[in-house]
Amino acid sequence: MMAAIQAAEGGGRITVFEHNPIVGRKLLVTGSSRCNLTNDAVDATAYYCEDQAWMESFLGTFGVEEFRRALDRLGIPTQKTEDGWYYPRSESAQAVVEILGEELAKRGIELRVATHVISFAKKDKGFEIESTALGSHRNEIFDLLVIGAGGKAYPELGSRGELFGALENLGHHVQALLPALGAIFADLGAFKELKGQRFDVLASIWHDQERLGQTTGNIIINQGGFNGPGVMNLSHLVALRPDANLTLRLNFIAPFWSDLADILTGQVAHPRSLRAGLLRYFTPKAADFFIRQAGLNPEFKLNALSEEQIRLLLEVTAEAKFHVSGAGSFRNSQVSVGGVPVGEVDPLSMESRLVPGLYLVGETLDVAGPCGGFNLHFAFGSGYLAGTHLAGLQKQKSKERT
Numbered sequence: 001m002m003a004a005i006q007a008a009e010g011g012g013r014i015t016v017f018e019h020n021p022i023v024g025r026k027l028l029v030t031g032s033s034r035c036n037l038t039n040d041a042v043d044a045t046a047y048y049c050e051d052q053a054w055m056e057s058f059l060g061t062f063g064v065e066e067f068r069r070a071l072d073r074l075g076i077p078t079q080k081t082e083d084g085w086y087y088p089r090s091e092s093a094q095a096v097v098e099i100l101g102e103e104l105a106k107r108g109i110e111l112r113v114a115t116h117v118i119s120f121a122k123k124d125k126g127f128e129i130e131s132t133a134l135g136s137h138r139n140e141i142f143d144l145l146v147i148g149a150g151g152k153a154y155p156e157l158g159s160r161g162e163l164f165g166a167l168e169n170l171g172h173h174v175q176a177l178l179p180a181l182g183a184i185f186a187d188l189g190a191f192k193e194l195k196g197q198r199f200d201v202l203a204s205i206w207h208d209q210e211r212l213g214q215t216t217g218n219i220i221i222n223q224g225g226f227n228g229p230g231v232m233n234l235s236h237l238v239a240l241r242p243d244a245n246l247t248l249r250l251n252f253i254a255p256f257w258s259d260l261a262d263i264l265t266g267q268v269a270h271p272r273s274l275r276a277g278l279l280r281y282f283t284p285k286a287a288d289f290f291i292r293q294a295g296l297n298p299e300f301k302l303n304a305l306s307e308e309q310i311r312l313l314l315e316v317t318a319e320a321k322f323h324v325s326g327a328g329s330f331r332n333s334q335v336s337v338g339g340v341p342v343g344e345v346d347p348l349s350m351e352s353r354l355v356p357g358l359y360l361v362g363e364t365l366d367v368a369g370p371c372g373g374f375n376l377h378f379a380f381g382s383g384y385l386a387g388t389h390l391a392g393l394q395k396q397k398s399k400e401r402t
Helices: 004-010 050-063 064-073 095-104 163-171 189-194 235-239 255-265 275-278 284-296 307-317 376-399
Strands: 015-017 077-081 085-088 110-112 117-123 126-133 136-142 143-149 175-180 183-187 200-207 211-220 225-229 246-251 320-327 333-340 359-362
Touching: 004 095, 004 143, 004 376, 064 077, 064 085, 064 376, 085 095, 117 163, 126 143, 143 175, 143 376, 175 235, 189 284, 189 320, 200 255, 225 320, 235 320, 275 284, 284 307, 359 376
Parallel strands: 015 110, 143 359
Antiparallel strands: 077 085, 117 126, 126 136, 175 333, 183 225, 183 320, 200 211, 200 246, 211 225, 246 320
8 A cells, every 4th residue: 555655746647456345454553553663672683683784774865754644645654652652643553545536536546455376486577467256257468566474474464475486486585484473382380370461571592401492571371382572572583493492581680670679689678578579570379480480488578588489580581481382373373474575676766686576575574573563664655665766766767758
C-alpha cells in the first residue's frame, strides 16, 4: 500500500493485487490491534540481516523521523510511549488501514482484492502477471513490478510464500524461510509450577558455551515453554539451528539487580525477611518458588545472607537454564526470516540488482527485527523507498515526452 501511494505521486497507472478480500489484514493485528509502527531503538544492529552496512544505508535514508513525517503527510500522526514505542494517535490499526485504503482510492489506484497471483515472469516489454479472481483467469503485462507478498508467518492472513519460486526463476536466491518472533519450547522442570506467571527478564540463547543472542523483555511461562517479547526476539535463533544443543538462560532479577545488590551487600538497610525482600519484585507465588528452589528459609534476613546463601539464591533467580526443544511454527509466529538476501536489491530504492524494474519489499527480503515496531518500520520504509523511486522514474518519462 505504501509503495503504491508513493508511486502515484509520479502519475501513471498503478494496480495493487491483494490476495485477501480486504487490504491490510495483517496490519490489523499488529501491536495488539494498536499498530506499533516504529521505535526509538530502530538501529541496524537490532535487525537480523546478512549485511549490516546495507541496513545502515536503508535506515540512513528512512529512519524514525522520516517515517513519522511520511505518516503525518498521510494523516496518521504518531505518539510515543515512555519506552520509545510509536503508535498512531488513534491507537487503532483499523484506523490506519482505513486511511491507507482511502489514500489508494483518492489517487486512482486500481485495487484488485480477492485476487490470487499465480506467477509472474520477465518479458521484453515488462512483467507478465498471471492471476485469477472470481473464476476469471488473466494474463497482463506491466512495465514495473513491486513484490510485497510477505513471508510465511500468519498463513491464515494470506502470507504463504507462494511467489518465491517465481523470484528464483528470475535468478534471485531465496534463503529458506523459517518462523521468527514466536514461542520457545523448553524443558521447564520445576518451573512448571509458575505456569501463567509473567516476568521481565534478561534472556539469552546459548549453543554450548557460545552466546548466540540476548534481549530483555516480558515473558510468560506456559505449558511447553515461554512466550512474550523477551523470548520471541530470540526464537529465530532456535529455528535456524533445529538440531543444535541450545540452552535458554533467564535472569529474573536483571531489571532490578542494582536495587537488590545494594540490599544484599548491606549498602541499603533492609532488616526484613528474605521473603519480604523478594515480594518487592515478585508475586507471592514466584517469591515462594525461588526461595524453595534455593533451599533457603524465608525468614532469613535479606541483608544478612551468607555468600553461599546468596550464591544459591542467584543460581535460581539469575542463572536459570532450560534445554531448548524447539520454536514456534509459522502459524503462531509474527514474522519469518529467510527470503531474498538484501545484497540483491538496492537499499535506497529496493530495485533488484539482478532484474531491472523489479522491486522487493518487506518480508520478501531476508530481514527480521525484534518486537516493538521494527518490522513495520522496515515494511513501510521499504515500500516507501520503492514507491518514491517509481514516482521519480515516471516523472522522468513525462519530462522526456514533453
